Amino acid sequence: MTYEINTADDADTLVGDLARAGRKAQRVLARMSDADKAAALKAAAASLRANAPEVLEENARDVAAGEANGLTGSMLDRLRLDDARLEAVASAIENVASLPDPVGQEIDHSTAPAGMKLVRRRIPIGLIGIIYESRPNVTADAAALCLRSGNAALLRGGSEAVHSNRAIHAAMVEGLASKGVPEAAIQLMPTQDREAVGGMLRAAGLVDMIVPRGGKSLVERVQNDARVPVLAHLDGICHTYIHSAADPEMAREIALNAKMRRTGICGAMETLLLDAKFPASADVVGALLDAGCELRGDKRAQALDSRIKPASSEDWDTEYLDAIASVAVVDDVDDAMDHIAAHSSGHTDVIVTDDEETAAIFLAEVDSAIVMHNASSQFADGGEFGLGAEIGIATGRLHARGPVALEGLTTYKWQVLGSGQARA
């Protein structure tokens, strides 16, 4: 079957058809028990293993095309599957199967003034759109998380991985169908036409939420164009503030880890704020510089080490995703919080201090999705938070913030249990 998308209307028609099929399938998913959904995911993992030769063959086509088209080494690495990586994908599906099902959980209950019992209970959101780049594992991850939480998924992966994605999707659907999951519960966009992505973003009322997975330009396009609610973060401009009462060794270790463990993740520190009264600032910046980190500082920071370059005003709003950090010296916790309020992307901000009172002020007043005391911002991750998996990290204000896992893929309804009450 081929799809010809010549106009935005064509895209809207296609997305409408897919969304209606997905929503219908979701009604079946919503009725499935915890055990049935878990069994279906296990069958999907088994089917992925059974179809490994086909999946790897299709992946090899993508990799060959990527090499011919001059993809960078890191893009090819993200694209490439082998036996071990495919086994990791299958295991990840089984891990999601083993997570507790959020659907049906009671959030709270109360009694209405007229006597009815009120229960708020978790239900699936509905149809989730996932728009992602050329990482074939996202096809399996996102599908598994949506299905575990009773949601249908409409997946649209990057063109470089199209054959890999189709093979993984076909294998999963085969396994899921063997356990009674309708085929349309997990759909892969049947065309790579970019206009179809626009159709997903416009599909308010048909697609309930969109999760973009990928780099900043993808997230930016989705956030700018979507008429559907988006769960995402654009930037991870994370701050580490070393308070005057920080333990010097802990401060050094946390700053080093927050920046240098992996420089390319959204939880990496981008700005180091040093309290003017912290006595060991030179040690902390020295350790970062010695580890190969470029530092760009304000005047007071530059006075700490001659290797620190001058920061421009843009540096305070820059996510380097590299072995570079900006450094400022601040007067006190209020000064640090003012800097963070002005420049943080609301992802993760950290205070290092042995003074509990100052920590409490920072934790209460810094308005980011994640605020940490005496820990590295690199812990900003669903797995590290014990959530078992994550669909992404969100920095918006509504619905779900920080690492979002199964609970964030649910909403709730009010169940009202009466005994014949009519309103006076």
Place this chain on the structure above:
Amino acid sequence: MTYEINTADDADTLVGDLARAGRKAQRVLARMSDADKAAALKAAAASLRANAPEVLEENARDVAAGEANGLTGSMLDRLRLDDARLEAVASAIENVASLPDPVGQEIDHSTAPAGMKLVRRRIPIGLIGIIYESRPNVTADAAALCLRSGNAALLRGGSEAVHSNRAIHAAMVEGLASKGVPEAAIQLMPTQDREAVGGMLRAAGLVDMIVPRGGKSLVERVQNDARVPVLAHLDGICHTYIHSAADPEMAREIALNAKMRRTGICGAMETLLLDAKFPASADVVGALLDAGCELRGDKRAQALDSRIKPASSEDWDTEYLDAIASVAVVDDVDDAMDHIAAHSSGHTDVIVTDDEETAAIFLAEVDSAIVMHNASSQFADGGEFGLGAEIGIATGRLHARGPVALEGLTTYKWQVLGSGQARA
């Protein structure tokens, strides 16, 4: 001060200025204690009482202009204030002051694999935009709910109430300021230019959420044009399904109450679904007809009473807000749920039955914000749910659903309490 709005850019500039001032004020609000916010609201109520003569005088100007401009009787009634109504507005502010402060509440806590303690804690959303029609009481209600939950508010009321709104706003701000609340915490749009409403709707990243309060055309415009998340419901197409095992008397009383208590509210029943095996259907429709309700039915329903008119296909998707209802006979609970899935607006749907098993199926599978068993849909209201007040009822899928009160005006952050953890 006058504002000239000639272009969308002018509106964006104005809204940007107001929003930045509101967000700055919100940082102060976020630091205020429960007791301080409650005291500020009580001072606002006292100031409203002290300024009653001015408020009533300004209101009289609006009413006179409304009469001259030919406003309908019900619009004039909603616009008009007197001593008793103003006292009710002041009391409502005090009632909000007495509600528990959601800010700072712990949602849950856990321990991360690396040993940090994780706490999810409620925080204000930020700056809430309220767009409403010519009911001066909304100025006070919405401002009080936003302030109680630590949010700044940008209010834009209907032009017919502009002098009343300005007087109420000025009186409240005077009281709030006496308790240290910054003036910009509660702002009233300084111009009635409609383009400024467009500026609010476009202000993504500056206004965090918009709540429209008013009729369908207002909500529709806001939902269609907003780039900011909207908390609202468009329609209240509420169903009452009388199952075969319903108590006949209860069925009659609930149907009558759900439709006829007040026909113009969003929780009023618009469609009655009668199980083909329910023996007393003729009594239920007879009671509605005798009470003056027009019924429009499908063929099987029409056979129950000759006074029932034929329903057109549009009737199943119509919110009458009047003494009119559509009636269909359905085969069983699945048939009823299929009808509801096709036609419900996701607001409130009811089953009447003495069969607990069927009730459980209905409560689990009907996907509306509120599902009720043996109670009238007219209970769909924050006050009736014991929430103390409501900013509105939401039928969207994300963030908050059903009656939304203070909790729905908060979001959360993750607080991570470590002891020096660096990520491996």
